[in-house]
Amino acid sequence: MKAFQALLPPRTFFGKGSFFRIFEALPLKNRAVLVLTGKSSVLLSRQWQWFQEETGRRGLNLSTYRVSGEPTSELIDKIVAECASKQWDAVIGIGGGSVLDTGKAVSAMLYKLESVHTYLEGFPDSQPHDGSKVFYVACPTTTGTGSEATKNAVIRTTHPARYKRSLRHDRLVPDLAIVDPELSLSCPKDVLIATGLDAFTQLLESYTSSNASTLTDLLALEGLRHCSILVDAVNHLEDLDLKIQMAYAAYLSGITLTNAGLGIVHGLAGILGGMYDSPHGALCAALLAPAVRKNIRKLEKSGDRDTLRKYEQVGAFFRPSDLCATLGTWQRAFPIKTLRQLNVAKDQFSWIAQQRPNKNNPVPLDPEEILEILEESYG
Ligand SMILES: [Fe+2]
Numbered sequence: 001m002k003a004f005q006a007l008l009p010p011r012t013f014f015g016k017g018s019f020f021r022i023f024e025a026l027p028l029k030n031r032a033v034l035v036l037t038g039k040s041s042v043l044l045s046r047q048w049q050w051f052q053e054e055t056g057r058r059g060l061n062l063s064t065y066r067v068s069g070e071p072t073s074e075l076i077d078k079i080v081a082e083c084a085s086k087q088w089d090a091v092i093g094i095g096g097g098s099v100l101d102t103g104k105a106v107s108a109m110l111y112k113l114e115s116v117h118t119y120l121e122g123f124p125d126s127q128p129h130d131g132s133k134v135f136y137v138a139c140p141t142t143t144g145t146g147s148e149a150t151k152n153a154v155i156r157t158t159h160p161a162r163y164k165r166s167l168r169h170d171r172l173v174p175d176l177a178i179v180d181p182e183l184s185l186s187c188p189k190d191v192l193i194a195t196g197l198d199a200f201t202q203l204l205e206s207y208t209s210s211n212a213s214t215l216t217d218l219l220a221l222e223g224l225r226h227c228s229i230l231v232d233a234v235n236h237l238e239d240l241d242l243k244i245q246m247a248y249a250a251y252l253s254g255i256t257l258t259n260a261g262l263g264i265v266h267g268l269a270g271i272l273g274g275m276y277d278s279p280h281g282a283l284c285a286a287l288l289a290p291a292v293r294k295n296i297r298k299l300e301k302s303g304d305r306d307t308l309r310k311y312e313q314v315g316a317f318f319r320p321s322d323l324c325a326t327l328g329t330w331q332r333a334f335p336i337k338t339l340r341q342l343n344v345a346k347d348q349f350s351w352i353a354q355q356r357p358n359k360n361n362p363v364p365l366d367p368e369e370i371l372e373i374l375e376e377s378y379g
Pocket of ligand 1: 202
């Protein structure tokens with residue numbers, strides 16, 4: 001067996017009703033908690049009503065910050081500037097991937113004096129973050145990004161140009177992940193499609209990653225098996241059992257992407273997501289089928305039977321028992337938007353293809369092949 005190292009979430013409460021266990025794990029010394037939520041129906045939920053009453057009953061100082069849109073460096077700096085004077089016991093993010101990443105970044109910046117931009121990866125003057133943070137609880141309300149189990153927060157920055165970059169450290173994995181599928185019952189259909197396809201893509205890319213291990217293979221395959229109900233989950237939004245399966249798949253995808261890395265779809269979605277306002281899940285969905293076809297063709301040429309078998313195994317979870325046919329079915333069933341429909345312009349494709357977005361793709365693709373994926377995804 002190949003040697004590996006693993007970074008796993010320190011503590012997780014998973015399942016129906018698990019949100020109501022939150023006080024079992026909160027360290028309460030200064031008796032102050034900071035909650036970040038989206039502009040979502042969470043604030044009308046019985047879980048939120050209970051949480052407010054319970055914090056009052058326990059004499060806790062509760063501050064709530066509502067955020068919308070993807071996290072920007074300006075937003076993180078603003079929240080930190082407004083909140084840094086208090087001693088917080090915990091930061092709690094309740095929302096979709098953007099809210100969870102905002103909370104993760106805020107918890108990591110409350111002890112810092114600099115802008116979060118200082119610590120974003122990939123700039124010539126970037127500084128590494130040391131991992132110090134306020135105890136962070138991540139409670140997803142969409143079944144997609146897996147942020148509750150990852151060590152990075154994706155932040156949009158406009159300096160020196162529009163980019164999405166990560167704030168990353170092993171210790172930034174949330175101290176507590178609460179995956180209560182009841183929190184995602186009000187998730188709208190379009191969000192479920194985009195986030196579900198993101199989770200599927202993360203699992204598939206980490207399962208076929210050049211950095212995959214025995215452990216990530218086990219977890220990714222289990223997550224992919226649960227994704228076989230994605231179409232049913234989209235068609236039966238009130239079905240809690242189906243939500244539980246997608247929430248489990250999304251949670252596993254966070255663990256596998258943290259440990260195995262991702263491939264060409266996320267490499268390209270990361271660049272495009274920095275340039276355009278299109279949702280991350282929608283970009284992944286547009287790129288997925290052309291990228292899988294390209295990878296399979298190249299693996300057939302190189303004779304990599306082991307990785308080809310992985311694609312076949314995933315295909316066998318669906319009807320028809322073929323991954324490319326299933327992706328074609330999804331394209332029509334959901335439907336999945338093309339890059340053109342997502343208002344992505346073609347004129348930057350050659351530049352994007354030169355940016356080495358291969359990540360841990362199972363097979364390295366040259367700029368010409370990457371350009372073909374982009375053009376096919378454009379429609
Ligand atoms: Fe993703």
